[in-house]
Amino acid sequence: MDDTLFIDLEQTQLLPGQHVAGKILWALEKGPKEIRLSLGWSTEGRGSRDDKIEAELNWSTEATSGEESFEFTLPASPYSFDGTLISLNWALTLSVKKGKATHQLPITVSPHAEAIALSAVPNESKRKPFSFLKR
Amino acid sequence: MATFSINKHSNSSHRLGKASGKAIGLLFGCVFFAMGALFCWLMGLSPLLKSLDSNEWPQVSCVIDSSEVGSHRDSDGTSYSVDICFSYSARGISYQSDSYDFAAVSSSGRSAKAAIVARYPVGSQQDCWVNPQDPSQAVLSRDIPRSVYFVIPFCSVFMIIGISVMLGTLGWLPKQWNLGFNSRHKRVSTEATGTQQLKSSSTGIGKVIGVTVAACFWNGIVSVFLIQLVNSHRSGHPDWFLTLFLIPFVLIGIALILAIFHSLLALANPKLELRLSESSPALGDRVQLEWSATKPLTKVRHLKISLQGEEAATYRRGTNSATDHSTFHHDILLELDQPATQQRGTLELCIPIDSMHSFDCANNKITWRLCVDGEIPRFPDIKNSYPITVRAIPLS
Numbered sequence: 001m002d003d004t005l006f007i008d009l010e011q012t013q014l015l016p017g018q019h020v021a022g023k024i025l026w027a028l029e030k031g032p033k034e035i036r037l038s039l040g041w042s043t044e045g046r047g048s049r050d051d052k053i054e055a056e057l058n059w060s061t062e063a064t065s066g067e068e069s070f071e072f073t074l075p076a077s078p079y080s081f082d083g084t085l086i087s088l089n090w091a092l093t094l095s096v097k098k099g100k101a102t103h104q105l106p107i108t109v110s111p112h113a114e115a116i117a118l119s120a121v122p123n124e125s126k127r128k129p130f131s132f133l134k135r
Numbered sequence: 136m137a138t139f140s141i142n143k144h145s146n147s148s149h150r151l152g153k154a155s156g157k158a159i160g161l162l163f164g165c166v167f168f169a170m171g172a173l174f175c176w177l178m179g180l181s182p183l184l185k186s187l188d189s190n191e192w193p194q195v196s197c198v199i200d201s202s203e204v205g206s207h208r209d210s211d212g213t214s215y216s217v218d219i220c221f222s223y224s225a226r227g228i229s230y231q232s233d234s235y236d237f238a239a240v241s242s243s244g245r246s247a248k249a250a251i252v253a254r255y256p257v258g259s260q261q262d263c264w265v266n267p268q269d270p271s272q273a274v275l276s277r278d279i280p281r282s283v284y285f286v287i288p289f290c291s292v293f294m295i296i297g298i299s300v301m302l303g304t305l306g307w308l309p310k311q312w313n314l315g316f317n318s319r320h321k322r323v324s325t326e327a328t329g330t331q332q333l334k335s336s337s338t339g340i341g342k343v344i345g346v347t348v349a350a351c352f353w354n355g356i357v358s359v360f361l362i363q364l365v366n367s368h369r370s371g372h373p374d375w376f377l378t379l380f381l382i383p384f385v386l387i388g389i390a391l392i393l394a395i396f397h398s399l400l401a402l403a404n405p406k407l408e409l410r411l412s413e414s415s416p417a418l419g420d421r422v423q424l425e426w427s428a429t430k431p432l433t434k435v436r437h438l439k440i441s442l443q444g445e446e447a448a449t450y451r452r453g454t455n456s457a458t459d460h461s462t463f464h465h466d467i468l469l470e471l472d473q474p475a476t477q478q479r480g481t482l483e484l485c486i487p488i489d490s491m492h493s494f495d496c497a498n499n500k501i502t503w504r505l506c507v508d509g510e511i512p513r514f515p516d517i518k519n520s521y522p523i524t525v526r527a528i529p530l531s
Contacts, residue, residue: 016527016528016530017530043496043498043499045448045499046448046450046459047447047448047449047450047459047498047499048449048450048451048497048498048499049498050320050496050497050498050499052320075322076325076527076529076530077322077323077325077492077494077527078323078492078494078527079491079492079527081491081501083446083461083463083491083501084446084461084463085446085447085448085459085460085461085499086446086448086499086501088494088499111528112489116489116490116491118444118446118463118490118491119463120461120462120463121462121463121464121465122462122465123443123462123465
């Protein structure tokens with residue numbers, strides 16, 4: 001039997017500050033000892049990765065299968081965004097202490113239901129070297 | 136039955152990783168600096184100081200016992216050295232020396248060494264200079280070894296990298312220079328801060344100090360060699376190799392001196408004082424921006440105030456770090472072709488609601504700022520930026 005972890009959430013497009021409720025389900029070969037659900041974000045793109053776990057829930061159990069409900073209140077920021085150099089992605093991550101099983105559910109935290117799109121615009125104010133000599 | 140607990144994480148994970156990263160950074164910086172300093176001393180500074188010190192050494196006659204070009208073969212190829220042995224007397228005691236000059240290394244290029252050896256045939260009588268403190272030490276040439284001109288700048292790069300890594304690891308570099316790759320997130324304030332005068336990210340004085348220090352450092356080193364060069368020309372034996380070699384270094388030194396004047400002139404530019412009715416506006420907010428010039432804008436031909444939003448991503452490139460920028464918002468708020476007629480004004484500023492709030496992490500940032508650009512003919516332009524914090528939309 002394969003180890004199965006699952007996060008059951010009604011919707012994944014969420015508002016900052018929203019109260020989130022859902023369920024976790026697991027079916028494992030061995031007792032997990034502890035199940036951990038974390039809410040966090042990470043960056044990806046050109047820059048080195050930044051990440052942060054905003055909240056974490058733990059359940060101590062030896063049951064090989066079961067379900068538990070969870071609740072979080074999302075913070076007011078940062079928003080999910082998708083820029084030219086940087087993207088910020090939120091996710092709920094479910095993992096077990098004993099074993100390698102893991103499950104990640106990407107979510108969007110934004111006041112506009114989807115990640116903020118930041119597209120590059122030309123910047124005319126960039127410094128032009130020796131511009132003072134040209135006049 | 137499952138037992139439930141909740142943890143709130145106020146900081147990023149990887150604390151252990153941070154500590155080991157710090158240790159590696161310190162070790163790397165220390166090794167880089169130590170190796171650079173060691174080679175700089177052995178192959179650069181020590182020969183240079185000995186050469187300068189030897190100006191006081193007495194001149195005595197000597198006889199050349201052997202004279203040949205030594206070749207040294209290793210995995211990197213063959214290098215050559217001037218191997219001349221000579222005998223001389225000092226304080227009534229006979230000595231023998233095998234030091235042609237103060238160079239501590241052999242190098243590629245056989246012909247230059249062969250030309251030197253040809254000037255010192257075996258059995259010929261020559262002049263040498265003897266260390267009065269230690270008569271067993273004598274050289275045939277007191278000139279600064281040419282290898283010094285390469286070794287000191289080359290090793291200095293290693294020393295600067297090493298010390299920068301150490302200071303960066305310890306967090307002693309200015310914030311904008313910091314190479315920090317630890318995951319630090321500074322949450323954007325949710326509270327309004329009210330009316331405030333904005334601070335410019337640079338007063339211009341820092342630039343003057345930075346350029347002056349760089350010019351003094353660069354020209355200080357170059358002047359040591361320049362004095363040597365002037366002396367060689369005055370003595371009638373100009374060192375043409377050194378003359379040609381020094382030209383680019385002297386030109387850079389002159390450019391740095393000109394840069395001091397440029398940055399000093401920029402200090403005389405009129406400054407714009409900006410005051411926002413809410414200095415930390417939220418996305419979607421409309422705020423009043425009052426601007427006033429500290430000096431008359433008579434010489435300013437074109438004045439522009441703009442609101443800019445920018446992504447800044449810092450990443451490793453080998454042992455260095457680099458930061459890329461991408462502008463995602465650029466809104467020109469004010470554009471004046473004859474700013475002399477208007478010394479102050481008020482305008483309305485709208486922060487777009489569908490954009491991203493300020494975000495401040497160790498490696499990735501979203502920054503907002505007001506930029507002031509003024510063109511002054513034949514004078515340094517006005518270029519100032521005033522960072523602002525854009526808050527997320529307040530929770531209802």
